[in-house]
Amino acid sequence: MAITFPSLPFGSTTEITLTSSATDHKPFLGGPKQRIARLGDKWSLRVDCRKMYPRQAGPIIAALLQGLNDQIIMTVPQPGIDTGVWTTGTIALAVTAGRSISVNGGGAEKVVGQLFSIEKNGVHYLHQITAVQGSTLTILPSLKVSLAGGETVNFGAPKIQGFVSGNSQSWSVGLAENLGLSFQIDEAR
Secondary structure (H helix, E strand, O other): OOEEOOOOOOOOEEEEEEEOOOEEEOOOOOOOOEEEOOOOOEEEEEEEOOOEOHHHHHHHHHHHHHOOOOOEEEEOOOOOOOHHHEEEEEEOOOEOOOOEEEEEEEEOOOOOOOEEEEEEOOEEEEEEEEEEEOOEEEEEOOOOOOEOOOOEEEOOOOEEEEEEOOOOOOOEEOOOOOEEOEEEEEEOO
16 A cells, blocks of 8 residues: 655655666777667656754654655655646557657646656556657656556646555654754666
8 A cells, every 4th residue: 555645844855766677788899889779768867855843854754764665655755846837637549659649728828847647557657758849748767658548648737646655664863852854765677
């Protein structure tokens, strides 16, 4: 069962990383280097929360501890982008693989660099828009599941689904009894 992560406190900093599964082939006898792209690129979200009082940090700590064993669903912040102009849309056409999807709805015109998530069978897959042509979006990473059409696409509050990185979680308590939290969520699929 996946846990819905509570809202991050104001002033938190986030670092979003896409780790490619591509590998470089460097011939040992010389020749051109080749990059071999494979499926399986994964997102990670690193969060450093500002200092909080224990009552503010409690729900976050509880979710982090649960995330050591269960998957977490967390809204990905998009600083500098007014996400209030977007809503949820749907996949317009069936697609089995690749980096292009057609969408219906979702609010305002989409922009390059915008993050969004596709939900299929209760699992959220995070993507980024790399090109927009009408209702057709070019995306990264490649699709990880086949889409039949009608799946929910969340442009306003994209979500990452995964585990808390590592096998332990800790927090620090300062002199004023305020807590500092840092953690990372690694995409599970």
